[in-house]
Amino acid sequence: MSDTVNTYGVGNLLSKKDNLLRAIRHERPDWVPNGMENVILVGPPIIERPGRAGFDDFGVQWAFAEGAKGGTYPVAGGHTIHDIRKWREQIHLPDVDARDWSRAREKAEGVDREQFLVEGFVEFGLFERSYLLFGMEEALVLYLEEPEMMKEVIEELADYKIQLIRKFHETAKLDMIWYGDDWGTQTNLFLPESVWREV
Structure with a gap:
């Protein structure tokens, strides 16, 4: 003080x-x-959303609209999983341990920890990443028609995110994590409450 x-x-x-x-x-x-x-944001070396048109590290294609809020947006049809029965062969999760974490480490080490908290920015929650991998419409249908398979996908994504956050904390000694998801509109959930609870 x-x-x-x-x-x-x-x-x-x-x-x-x-x-x-x-x-x-x-x-x-x-x-x-x-x-x-009073928070310094540090990002991991995983591209969840590219800053320009191209692909994220999960293989999802993004477009860029000059002047648009957020800049990039997923391309219709640019998702990676096209058949829920073959999701294990079609999913691509970045190798957390193979990434160069030096920039995150250096940024965190440069923070005055007496004055600031270091916050790890982990973009896209489990639901958001699932609809990016399947496409929004297909993901919503699959949550209703194939909840057990979607539960398996969510568990795989959760395991990945846990691994990412552990590595991130190990590297940058995080004080807090920004981790969000988007489960609904201004008026309602995207899916019935019973589906959220089951999956």
């Missing part, structure tokens, strides 16, 4: 890091953290 005086004239203002940790723990922070100004 520093000897800085906060806005109330009280000494020992918390560091940005400690203040955010208080907020996360539902303790009283000195101020309400605004966004992630």
